[in-house]
Amino acid sequence: MTAIDLRSDTVTKPTDEMRSAMATAEVGDDVFGEDPSINELQERSAALLGKEAGLLTSSGTMSNLIATLAWSNHGDEIIMGTEAHMFWNESAGQAALGGVQTRLVPNDSQGRINPDDVAAAIRPSGNLHFPRTSMICLENTHNRCSGGVLTPEDTKSVGDVAHAAGVPVHLDGARIFNASVALEVPPAELARDVDDLSFCLSKSLSCPVGSVLVGSQDFIDNAKRWRKMLGGGMRQAGVLAAAGLVALDTMIDRLAEDHQHAKRLAAGLANIDGLTVDPESIQTNIVFFEVDEDLGTAADLIAALNRNGVLVSYPGKQSIRMVTHRHISPEDIEEALSRTSAAVRELR
Numbered sequence: 449m450t451a452i453d454l455r456s457d458t459v460t461k462p463t464d465e466m467r468s469a470m471a472t473a474e475v476g477d478d479v480f481g482e483d484p485s486i487n488e489l490q491e492r493s494a495a496l497l498g499k500e501a502g503l504l505t506s507s508g509t510m511s512n513l514i515a516t517l518a519w520s521n522h523g524d525e526i527i528m529g530t531e532a533h534m535f536w537n538e539s540a541g542q543a544a545l546g547g548v549q550t551r552l553v554p555n556d557s558q559g560r561i562n563p564d565d566v567a568a569a570i571r572p573s574g575n576l577h578f579p580r581t582s583m584i585c586l587e588n589t590h591n592r593c594s595g596g597v598l599t600p601e602d603t604k605s606v607g608d609v610a611h612a613a614g615v616p617v618h619l620d621g622a623r624i625f626n627a628s629v630a631l632e633v634p635p636a637e638l639a640r641d642v643d644d645l646s647f648c649l650s651k652s653l654s655c656p657v658g659s660v661l662v663g664s665q666d667f668i669d670n671a672k673r674w675r676k677m678l679g680g681g682m683r684q685a686g687v688l689a690a691a692g693l694v695a696l697d698t699m700i701d702r703l704a705e706d707h708q709h710a711k712r713l714a715a716g717l718a719n720i721d722g723l724t725v726d727p728e729s730i731q732t733n734i735v736f737f738e739v740d741e742d743l744g745t746a747a748d749l750i751a752a753l754n755r756n757g758v759l760v761s762y763p764g765k766q767s768i769r770m771v772t773h774r775h776i777s778p779e780d781i782e783e784a785l786s787r788t789s790a791a792v793r794e795l796r
């Protein structure tokens with residue numbers, strides 16, 4: 449039985465068109481700024497998101513760390529949501545390498561943070577007891593909040609508070625194009641009130657590797673220095689950027705298919721006795737659902753799902769995540785639902 453892989457949209461593989469473009473990419477030494485494919489990707493990414501400049505990085509984690517290092521000094525404090533990927537899944541890099549303290553404010557079910565909570569968390573200057581607040585972090589779409597999207601208004605409400613206090617806003621936009629497609633809003637509108645953002649080429653856009661960090665020219669010039677310090681300076685990486693250029697041309701509009709599949713998946717899971725999910729809450733390609741305690745733990749069900757050929761991720765004590773992507777067809781969704789029912793019956 450071939451497993452149906454719903455662990456993440458990071459499992460996506462390059463398209464044939466990407467592989468052809470990679471094979472014939474024009475390349476140069478990017479440390480000298482001479483790789484034409486990288487330069488084109490960075491310029492196109494910045495323009496698409498309404499920023500002055502862009503920087504290719506090896507991952508979303510690297511982008512988020514570079515932004516933290518670029519905005520912060522040792523001993524500063526950054527603010528993010530309790531469910532932020534930057535808090536949960538990036539190896540505490542901001543603390544380990546940036547000497548930066550993280551302060552958490554509640555995320556709501558859609559991944560938003562309350563501007564009033566942000567205002568209350570921003571440190572007043574002039575008190576020697578207090579660290580300086582160096583950055584506010586948003587995430588759109590929001591991974592651990594079931595792929596929830598932030599509207600331009602949600603983003604502006606936090607941006608206004610941050611900017612009134614002179615604090616920059618970083619957007620972890622790993623799946624910003626999912627948000628853009630779900631809201632039918634240009635990505636630049638979602639980026640309008642943040643100072644910099646990162647998006648991932650390697651998730652639903654299906655590239656083999658990479659993210660792009662965009663912001664002002666001054667920010668990117670500084671970020672490039674931090675990237676070099678982290679060992680992220682690249683040479684003829686136009687081979688990778690070529691895939692990104694194909695992704696920008698061919699992989700954004702199709703994200704609506706992944707969202708439809710996720711909605712169908714959630715509707716099917718809601719009909720399986722012992723599982724709890726609100727299909728109406730699903731906006732993009734990520735579905736978190738709860739395992740009723742009388743059925744067992746999430747770990748029990750994950751083991752049964754693996755036995756039945758369904759791969760999932762992000763186990764909480766009672767929660768499981770499924771993520772749709774370009775390799776998951778409508779037939780795979782129906783088969784995954786059938787196999788999930790069988791796994792649940794095994795636990796009964």
Ligand SMILES: Cc1ncc(COP(=O)(O)O)c(CN[C@H](C(=O)O)[C@H](C)O)c1O
Binds near residue numbers: 456509533589590
């Ligand atoms: C919102 C967000 N921001 C940043 C990252 C980090 O990107 P990478 O470092 O994996 O390229 C991720 C990766 N998310 C991955 C996943 O969802 O499967 C990993 C394994 O957690 C992310 O979801």
